[in-house]
Amino acid sequence: MIVGKIISIFDVKVEVILEDFNIAIGNILSTEDEKYKFEVVSINNTSAMCISLGSNYGLKKGSSLKLFSKHIEIEYSDKINGRMFDSFGDLIDGKKLESDEKRETSVPAVELNAINVESEMMPTGIKVIDFFAPIEKGFKMGLLGGAGVGKTVLIKELIHNVYTSSKSHAVFVGAGERSREGIELYKEMEEAKLLDNMSLVFGVMGDTPAGRYKSINTGLTLAEYYRDEKKEDTLLFIDNIYRFIQAKAEISSEMKELLIENGYPSNLGSEISKVEERINSNKNGSITSFQAIYIPADDLSDEAVQSVMSYMDGQIVLDRHQAELGLYPAIDVFKSTSKLIDADKIGKRHYDLVEKTLQTLSRYNDLEEIISVLGIEELSDNDKQVFYRARKLRNYFSQPLFVSETFTNIPGEFVNIKDVLDDVEGILTGKFDNIDESKFLYIGAYEKRYK
Amino acid sequence: MNEEIEKRVDNVNSKIKKGENVYSAGHVINVENFIVEASGLDDVSFYESVNIANKAKGYVFGIYYNKVVIAITSKTDDIKVGDGVLAEGHEFRCSFSLDAIGKVIDIFGNDLIAGKKFDKLINVKLINKPIPIMDRSPVNREFLTGITGIDMLYPIGKGQRQLIIGDKKTGKTQIALDIITNQKDKNVVCMYIALGKNKKEVKEIYYELAKRGASSYTIIVAAFNDDLPTNIYLTPYIAMSVAENLMIQGYDVVAIIDDLKKHASVYREISLASKKAPGRDAYPSDIFYAHARLLECGAQHKNGGSLTVLPITETKNADITDYISTNIISICDGQIVLSAKNFNQGQKPAINYGLSVSRIGGAAQSDDVKKVGAKVRQKLLSYLDVREVYELSNEDEMPEVVQNQLHEGEKILSALNQYKFSPKSKKEMLDSFKFIDEGAK
Incomplete structure (x- = not known):
């Protein structure tokens, strides 16, 4: 049935003169040949504004549109295991699927009374995370970093360590990231026979703004299936949640909405809350999420980054200077923390060690400045001791990762x-004072290894 | 042939009988520098090719209910209000010729050195569908540049997107030219895409490549700084579209885009001229997408062909964390950072080994190179770190471990030094690092 005709066309927006007013926001319209699809975002008494799900290239003015579906839907059954979808719920792994049941991808968040906050610790096997920012089930872990400092590697290591060691189902959402990484993850999981417990959703960086924007909701629906229908604890990996906001900014700009600083949409906060409030644990099970957050122009105070960060229970901030020194994972220890860094939760010993480590490293930063002007000989013996111990700590927190074996040529641990x-x-109390700092570089545990 | 024409005439006649529009026509109502608005054109399609009174050509990039916005790509005479506008009934497309190897060309099928159009032209679409994830393969075949600092430490694989970034006069284009000349007899098609460069620069590059025998496998696609902004903006998309087609046919292709910072500022000019809301640094909100869909063409295709992309980006004051640079870094699979400080100190190529990254890494290296490369990189970075701490110290007072480390570090740096147009083979590279293993014994 024809609902209207296109009268204006831009890169991601079309306006439709309506003949039939029985349509609602969120409906999917398509041209008669179904080559072009659109989602309705606003309606008035003559026309509807829509965003294009695909490219508008070649779309003709005056084309008739029909109602394609009520909303974006995705398979909501066990058939999602091991499959790869695009943001609109269509399969893109080249294999067929006979649909059992589909479900709308945009649903309300978890209510307060349903949220479960009880939990247990979840080791990741990555030194910096377990030490500075430990994780528990149901946690939201943000992995923040500018371009090219190692967010994706860390996400992949977490998939390796957390997903492969657990029996949990996992959902991977690739939002606005590289297609190359998509195919590599898929092939790696397939080869390791780990694909069966994982579902993937991709809206890669070459996809339209709508494709990148919708990928998160579509992926969340799959995680909710495992949580609510299978009553399981689920793992959710999102790389990268920032791209979702970026895509929304592109759409808002095209819709001629009034924008806030740096071209972000004015409803930035509510867009993020709608997504983040869906990622919660309830009586059925938990969703533990790892969310990579891109920092545009290395600007940590960026409005979008700050908004997402406020939902995180823990955060690992990656630092370009550490990366420059070749110390991976390149984390900024002063900005990386989690809600569990509390003597009641992790125990007094762990807590005290974190405090002492931060003090030592903070002093190290001061001393580095002194050295760059005066040279190392000018330090007092006490400061020299702090300086060398801090360098050992810094080296110790580098780690051979499983997923970067091909790069470092060192087996992961x-x-x-x-x-x-x-x-x-041991390092802080001086037990290893006479051991060269290079011995601490890219190792797993030290004492256990040399005992 | 005649049959086809007759068929078309019949087609048009039957449309006229039915009272349908045969072609779409309109009039110019507003003229700006490279953007024209027209009334009429009632059933035009998005990105349709448009002819304005035989004086200018362009494409539709915005359709309102009462007017159409046209971007002009070429112009021979002044456009006036009231000029007739004809929509040509097909999508906007550019031209390419297979005879373009060894030539300097534009995107309209012109041989710029000879100053004439090629005889046999093929149409190139402006927008292709992105290459689906399942049509790709992991990047794991080595792409040798002949530059030790790249092949050993931050390797490039076929199908990788590796950014070359640095200030003015740090040797960015030189690295690209070195890489092109090293592809001789390696069955790789090279494409050098010059954006907004001046004509003299491009001609010099043309002669330099010809002199070194690179003409037989290199195409130079150029849009000069005095070309229309739309032309500079479109050039990399068209060139990549050609390169992508070659990849799908099974060729190994490398495309160098020089440079994307210029492209970003041209795109900003077009966006602001068409009244799009400015975002960060006044760039349009979709600047990331503009570059992402361009660079996502780079791939290892499942049928064996590959498209390696080496975009170049210029920075100011060695700041690689500005908006456009970080955008492109986050799209690419790694970056070669060039530093003015190193350049002035005589280190050639002036690579900043701390900030350079390859996300493909050892996956695209042969085992022997990977083993030595990983070791050298680790030693070099430790050396650069330690060198800073002991910069002001007296060598005699240093612990022996540190002294040895500093000596070894200097040796590594000098083994990485390499003059322009002097590519090394893998064996030569490995030989120059023999001292690494000897030292360990």
Whole structure:
């Protein structure tokens, strides 16, 4: 049935003169040949504004549109296991699927009374995370970093360590990231026979703004299936949540909405809250999420970055200077933390060691400035000791990762937090003072290894 | 042939009988520098090709209920209000010729050195569908540049997107030219895409490549700084579209885009001229997308062909964290950072080894190179870090471990030094690092 005709066309927006007013916001319209599809975003008494799901290239003015579906839907059954979808719920892995049941991708968030906050610790085997920003089930972990400092590597290591060691189902959402990484993840999971418990949704960076924007909601629907229907604890990996806001900014700009600083949409906060409030644990099960957050222009105070960060229970901030020194994972220890850094939760020993480590590294930064002007000989013996211990700590927190084996040529290691605490204590108390700092570079546990 | 024409005539006649529009026509109502608005054109399509009174050509990039916005791509005479506008009934397309190897060309099928159009032209679409994820393969074949600092430490694989970034006069274009000349007899098609460069620069590059025997496999696609902004904006998309087609046919292609900062500012000019809301640094909100869809053409195709893309970006004051640079870094699979400080100190190529990254890394290296490369990189970065700490110290007072490390570091740096147009083979590279293993014994 024809609902209207297109009268204006831009890159991601079309306006439709309506003949039939029985349409609602969120409806999907298409041309008669179904080559072009649109989502209705606003309606008035003559026309509807729509965003294009695909490219408008070649679309003719005056084309008739029909109602294609009520909303974007995705499979909501066990058939999602091991499959790869695009943002609109269509399969893109080249295999067929006979649909059992579909469900709308845009649904309300979890209510307050349904939210579950009880939890248990979840080791990741990555030294910096377990030590500075430990995680528990149901956590939201933000991995923040500018361009090219190692967010994706860390996400992949977490998939390797957390997903492969658990029996949980996992959902991977690739929002606005590289297609190359998409195919590599898919092939790696397939080869490791780990694909069956994972579902993937991709709206890659070459996709239209709508494609990148919708990928998050579509992916969340799959995570909700595992949580609510299978009653399981689910893992959710999002790379990269910032691209979702960026895509929304592109759409808002095209819709001629009034924008706030740096061209972000004025409803930035509510857009993010609608997504983040869906990622919650309830009586059925938990969703533990790892969300990479891109920092545009290395500007941590960016409005979108700050908004997303406020929902995180823990954060790892990656730092370009550490990366420059070749120390991966390149984290900024002063900005990386989690809600669990509390003596009641992780125990007094762990807490004290974190405090002491931060003090030592903070002093190290001061001393580095002094050295660059005066040279190392001018330091007092006490400061020299702090300086060398801090360098050992800094080196110790680098780690050979499983997913970067091909790059470092060093086998990856899963490190137990107990060993990390012992080693850090050893370095801080001077037990290893006579050992060269290079011995601490790219290792797992130190004492356990050399004992 | 005649049959086809007759068929078309019949087609048009039957449309006229039915009272349908045969073609879409209108009139110019507003003229700006490179943007024209027209009334009429009632059933035009988005990105349709448009002819304005045989004086100018362009494409439709905005359709309102009462007017159409046209971007002009070429112009031979002044456009006036009231000029007739004809929509040509097909999408906007550019031209390419397979005879373009060894030539300097534009996107309209002209041989710029000879100053004439090619005889055999093929149409190139402006927008292709993105290459689906399942049509790609992991990047794992080595692409040798002949530059030790790249092949050993931050390797490039076929199908990788590796950014070359640095200030003015740090040797960015030189690295690109070195890479092109190293592809001789390697069955790789090279494409050098010059955006907004001046004509003299491009001609010099043309002669430099010809002199070194690179003409037989290199195409130079150029849009000069005095061309229309739309032309500069479109050039990389058209060139990449050609390169992508070659990849799908099974060729290994490398495309160098020099440079994307210029492209970003041209795109900003067009966007602001068409009254789009400015975002960060006044760039339009979709500047990331504009570059992402361009660079996502780079791939290792499942059928064996590959398109390696080496975009170049210019920075100011060695700041690689500005908006456009970080955008492009976040799209690419790594970056070669060039530093003015290193350049002035005589280090050639002036690579900043700390800030350079390859996300493909050892996956695209042969085992022997990977083993040595990983070791050299780790030692070099430790050396650069330690060198800073002991910069002001007296060498005699240093611990012996540190002294050895500093000596070894200097040796590594000098082994990485390489003059322009002097590519090394893998064996030569490995030989120059023999001292690494000897030192360990």
